Amino acid sequence: MSDKATGKRAASRKEMFKPLSRRSFLKAGALGSLLIGGTSAAMLPLRKFKNDTSLEAFFQQHYERLTPGRMERILKRIENEVKERHGIEASVTDPKPIPGVQFAYALNISRCVGCRRCVHACVEENNQSRDPEIQYIRVLEMPNGTFDVEKSNHYYAPDTVPTDGKYYMPVQCQQCENPSCVKACPVGATWKDDDGIVVIDYDWCIGCRYCEAACPYWARRFNFADPEIPKEQINPEMAYLGNRIRPKGTMEKCTFCLGRVRNGLLPKCAEACPAGARQFGNLLDPDSVIRHILREKRVYVFKEEVGTRPKFYYWFDK
Numbered sequence: 001m002s003d004k005a006t007g008k009r010a011a012s013r014k015e016m017f018k019p020l021s022r023r024s025f026l027k028a029g030a031l032g033s034l035l036i037g038g039t040s041a042a043m044l045p046l047r048k049f050k051n052d053t054s055l056e057a058f059f060q061q062h063y064e065r066l067t068p069g070r071m072e073r074i075l076k077r078i079e080n081e082v083k084e085r086h087g088i089e090a091s092v093t094d095p096k097p098i099p100g101v102q103f104a105y106a107l108n109i110s111r112c113v114g115c116r117r118c119v120h121a122c123v124e125e126n127n128q129s130r131d132p133e134i135q136y137i138r139v140l141e142m143p144n145g146t147f148d149v150e151k152s153n154h155y156y157a158p159d160t161v162p163t164d165g166k167y168y169m170p171v172q173c174q175q176c177e178n179p180s181c182v183k184a185c186p187v188g189a190t191w192k193d194d195d196g197i198v199v200i201d202y203d204w205c206i207g208c209r210y211c212e213a214a215c216p217y218w219a220r221r222f223n224f225a226d227p228e229i230p231k232e233q234i235n236p237e238m239a240y241l242g243n244r245i246r247p248k249g250t251m252e253k254c255t256f257c258l259g260r261v262r263n264g265l266l267p268k269c270a271e272a273c274p275a276g277a278r279q280f281g282n283l284l285d286p287d288s289v290i291r292h293i294l295r296e297k298r299v300y301v302f303k304e305e306v307g308t309r310p311k312f313y314y315w316f317d318k
């Protein structure tokens with residue numbers, strides 16, 4: 001047999017023995033053949049897992065069905081994986097929504113100077129990939145006197161801001177009350193949590209990107225490649241449904257920094273804004289700054305007509 005033919009066979013065997021991720025396994029329909037046929041051929045993918053830990057990750061249940069004991073083991077496993085892959089000691093926790101809290105954001109457009117510090121603070125806090133770079137916040141530069149986003153530019157040079165005749169409108173996940181992304185997801189990998197934050201179970205997401213297409217605010221980002229972050233830039237304080245490092249082939253987005261806000265801190269973008277344009281708080285607290293803004297200012301929501309009911313409010317001083 002020719003070398004060429006042997007090489008081809010070697011390549012296809014290599015391909016066959018590639019470890020499968022849960023999503024590629026499901027997408028290929030292999031789960032069906034495993035359950036129905038139960039043949040040794042169908043078991044082959046499972047033999048490729050290095051150890052019991054990766055097998056456990058493969059069969060991990062949906063977040064909502066995990067018991068506290070199981071979750072403890074998973075958090076430990078993720079800490080070990082971070083150490084193995086990135087060489088750092090991480091703390092991975094699973095902060096829960098606080099009863100009686102509905103988070104909301106308000107942004108004073110008159111104050112935003114378009115410096116994009118919020119964008120970069122968000123990238124650092126949330127362990128977003130630097131190569132290829134992923135950003136959750138998009139700052140639109142708009143001509144004064146228009147709300148027409150078709151006329152906006154988000155590739156402007158930040159060292160020239162603010163520019164005369166322009167204003168700046170940051171857009172990120174609006175944590176919708178009626179989120180179209182959640183309705184679009186065929187496997188229940190994304191949902192609105194009890195404090196209003198729309199979350200993603202990264203282990204359950206199969207990367208179909210329906211949610212990305214459904215979101216009217218361009219809020220979702222897809223990991224086309226394994227995220228690359230220089231070791232010294234990794235934020236070791238990680239939340240399971242938040243800023244832990246996401247695998248290739250999954251969706252991610254802003255979660256209002258749930259690991260911070262469920263522990264009484266502000267989202268990193270609000271903390272980083274040098275102009276005081278960003279306000280954050282509990283909609284259910286009548287004394288909160290958010291309630292004050294809703295009472296006293298003329299606020300509006302972006303793309304109100306699409307019916308998603310964002311919990312991200314914009315207002316102008318005048």
Ligand code: SF4
Nearest residue numbers: 173174176179181215
């Ligand atoms: S902004 Fe988009 S991603 Fe965020 S909740 Fe709304 S529809 Fe979903």
Ligand code: SF4
Nearest residue numbers: 185205206208209211
């Ligand atoms: S890409 Fe979006 S719609 Fe598809 S499974 Fe993941 S979260 Fe659900």
